[in-house]
Amino acid sequence: MKILFFLFPLFLLAQQKITPRYIDSQIKKIETLGREGKSDQYIKGNTLLLKHSKLIKYSRGIALGYLNLSYSLFFAGNYKKSMEYLKLARKEEFAQNDFTSQLRIKRLFSYNYISVGLYQQAISELREIALLSDDAPIDSVRLQAKTSSYIDIGLIHQEKKQFDSATIYIKKGINALQNCRKLTPRLKVILAWGKLTLIELKIDEKKIDSAKIYLKQLENCAEKLPGNYNFKLFLAKGKVCEETGNYQQAVRNYAKSVKLVQETKNIVALRDLYQSLSKAYSKNGNPDSATIYLKKFDAITDTLTSLSPPAIESTVQELVTQKENEINSKTRYFMYFLYATAVIVIMFFLVLFGKIRRERKIVMEKEFETMILSQKVNAAFNEVVQLAKKNDPEFLTRFQEVxxxxxxxxxxxxxxxxxxxxxxxxxxxxxxxxxxxxxxxxxxxxxxxxxxxxxxxxxxxxxxxxxxxxxxxxxxxxxxxxx
Structure with a gap:
């Protein structure tokens, strides 16, 4: 017993002292876990990171802890909690002064917009990231932000069945990476992810021969997805097998993909895989297995549906807040003054003239709406004309929107x-x-x-x-x- 009393103080002395330097070393380890898709370890690491950073009030650790957990919660389908953590990350001093963190925050806001169907707002956020990335002090950060944004915009167009626009943006991201002489490990992951996204796009377009060519090229090149993120590779293989009638091999690839995606805790990807497995089993003549995976698909769908209303409320509230913050304070006070004056005038005429005031109000409202509409139309027209003059690939897409x-x-x-x-x-x-x-x-x-x-x-x-x-x-x- 005496030796235990002797060793216990030594054990306390030997415990790791929590310092900013120690936390920074843990952040690097956590980033590696994230790249490999080891979700459980990634979440535990960030939870501990957040706890230690709060103890010593280390803003960098707190901001990145909240931000990383926000990403994990988003892909787990807990959109409301993800938004809460994202807002907490944004309040930290480190996040307000760190360019890379600001880009990551904007990207996650765009993902939340996508989750509730606000595609145009998501595209606006991603386009802004691509523009802001030009100011990044580090080349790899600039390239990562820009190319990821292009690929994400392509995915949105793919979701909307706008395949030509999707192809343009995804290839734009891939080409930018391929033109870079030396890629960091993170950029190699983005390149592989972009190529697999292009393969899935070609499958959606029913261009199976093109998908098979791209898949073969990817398997022969150096860019690979790390660890559990290979689920996307097996997913693409499964889709190609299913489209070519090899349902048994499709089932095998989907099953491998499920095993990996379960580790990443990406609930939406898991739901879609269950649906793909159900269809493949059904086509392969195995209705029992098809039913099992269809029930799993329905269970996740019900879960996501139950989480949807609070997520929508939180996301829309954030969008409203952003729009309000964009207004210049001086202009805002001036507008408040104008509104107050207008109310007084309207009340005065209401007392004196009644009917005349109501008719004038209707006319003024119509004129105001016409003016706003005219401004929007003119702005959109000028934008489309400029795209046409530049012979920009986005010209047709934007023209159709306007x-x-x-x-x-x-x-x-x-x-x-x-x-x-x-x-x-x-x-x-x-x-x-x-x-x-x-x-x-x-x-x-x-x-x-x-x-x-x-x-x-x-x-x-x-x-x-x-x-x-x-x-x-x-x-x-x-x-x-x-x-």
């Missing part, structure tokens, strides 16, 4: 219109002259006139009718009134 009725109406008249012809129609709608079109699309003016004549013939537009006016009218009238 003028969603034009292409469907053109395709009602002539379903066989090519993408190049739709783009040409878009330029005419934007009032580009033949000279402008020739300049910005790098063709001769004579070629533009030839294309106009062909278009008239395809769309059955008479030679007396002004082509530009016809294009404007198609956005305002029903198709039968034009054909």
């Amino acid at each position: 003028y969603p009725n034009i292409f469907p109406r053109l395709l009602e008249i002539e379903p066989l219109l090519l993408a190049s012809e739709l783009k040409f129609c878009a330029l005419l709608f934007l009032n580009f002259s033949s000279k402008d079109i020739a300049e910005y699309t790098f063709v001769k003016p004579e070629s533009v006139q030839t294309r106009k004549n062909r278009l008239r013939k395809k769309l059955n537009i008479s030679s007396d009718e002004d082509l530009y006016i016809w294009m404007k009218n198609i956005n305002n009238s029903r198709i039968h009134s034009l054909s």
